Every structure is written in C-alpha cells, then in structure tokens.
Amino acid sequence: MRYVKWTFLAVIAIAIFLFFNYTLPDRDVVRIVETEVRRVDFGENSVFWAQPDVGAGASGGSRDVRFINAVAENGAIRVYRNEDTGWGWPPYFKLDSSNLQTEAADLVSTSANPQWVVITHYGWRAEIFSAFPNAVAVRAVDTPDVRLIPYFNIGLIVVLLGVVFWLWRVWDRFRQARIEPIVDNITIAIDNADERADNFRERLLSRFRKKK
C-alpha cells in the first residue's frame, strides 16, 4: 500500500515539474540562420501550438506560422516558432510576434561572421510531435559566453513555494482545531468497544474453563 501512495505522489511531482519546465521562460544563446513562414496543419500535436495573431480570426485546422531557425554555439540546431499567445495561456501576453520576427530577421548572420543572440522562449522542442518552443524575445549579445541567471524563474518559484507553505499552515491549523478532536473521539470510541468485546470474550472463556 505504501508503494501506491509514493508512486501517486511521485507522479504528481513529476507532472508539476513538467508543467513548470514547459511554461517558464528559458534562454538560449544562438546564431540565427534564417526566419521563415510555414504553413502548419494541426493534428494531434495542436496542444503544442498557440493562438493565431491577436485580433485575427479563428484559424481552423491550419495556419501560417512564423519560424526562427537558429544554431547554438556547439552546433546544435534550435528551431523556434514565433506565435502570439494573445490573452490566452501561457500568460506571456505576447502580442508583437511580427515585430519579433523583424528583430530576428535583422540579426541573421553567417557562421563566418556570427552575430550571437539570446532568445527567450518557452516550450519544448519535441521532434516526435513536431513541437517547437515559442520565442518570446530576442536580444543581441557580443559573445556567446554570457552568464544568464534566471531571476524571474527563481523569484516566481520562491513566491509560489511561500504560498504553498502558507496554505499548508492554514490547513494544518484547521485540521488541529476541528478534525483531530473528532478523530480522537472516534479512536476512543473504538478502543472502548474493543475493551468491552475483550471483556465479554474473557467472561465466556472463563466459564468454559471452570466447567473443565
């Protein structure tokens, strides 16, 4: 039974970790190779795609999506999409994807003369689903060796942990004030019933023992 409980808690912990790993922003240092617009038909991977441009009409099953193709310093390929998240989820309120696309196109460079940029993004690159991270911002840097400390992520997680801890305290106080007395009463009642049953059994058996 213990395995069930711990497995359940582990699954929940993993789910929470995956949620934050997908939704929180991350930064890569890359060299932009090109920017393009591709037609995408959404199938079973539609959960990995965001909105059509803010204010535009509904997109149905397919849409033109802007892409930013980039290469990391170690040669790894990084492909980002560049979609509005609008007023929906995740709450980046990204309304300026066309502007971002222009900024990215302005920073295109070759491997002979690289221009390194820091791309802030969220989401996963999952080739198996054709899922792409969504680029949120792009910023030029001089060298690829920049120290990127995720202040926002750290602050957000600390605040969330504080909220969770406060809620746990509230629940614990409520439990001690209201629920524990009831549970204690039930335990006492069960103990009393046990004692009475034991006494009854003793009296019964002693009668039989005397007769022998």
Place this chain on the structure above:
Amino acid sequence: MIAALRLFALLFVVLTLIYLVLSFLLRQTAQREARETWEALDTRIDWETYLERQMKSYNRAMRRRLIFGVYILPTAFLAAIVYFVNFA
C-alpha cells in the same frame, strides 16, 4: 477584444474569490490574536465589546490593504508583463 474581455472577466471572478477567502482567513487570525491579548490583559471589559472595538479599526485597515494587494497588485503585474514582453 473579446478574448481580452473574457480574460478580465475570469480574472475578476478569480480575484474576488481570493479576496473573500483571504479576508475570512485573516479575520480569523485577527480574532484569535485579539482573544489571546484579551485573556492576557484580564480587564473588566467583556469579550464582545473588546472584540467589536478591535475589529472596527482592523476591518478598515485590512480592507484597504486587501483591495490593493488582491486587485491592484496582480493587475499591475499583468500590465508589467505586457510592457516587458511587447514594448521593451
């Protein structure tokens, strides 16, 4: 436009719920602390009068702080996100 209005309506509902729950919990804490102070003071004022007096000033201060913290602060945070993502 509609999507933005939907978001603000949902936000308003959620923030109101948070406001109600938070005001209830904080009032409980204040009442409990008032009780402890009253028992420690051991005055002739009876509990009901003492509680009423303490709660009056508390409610006024708390309502202002709560409205600021629950409604204004998250909206300002949201506006900051819109600014930093799109215009900075």
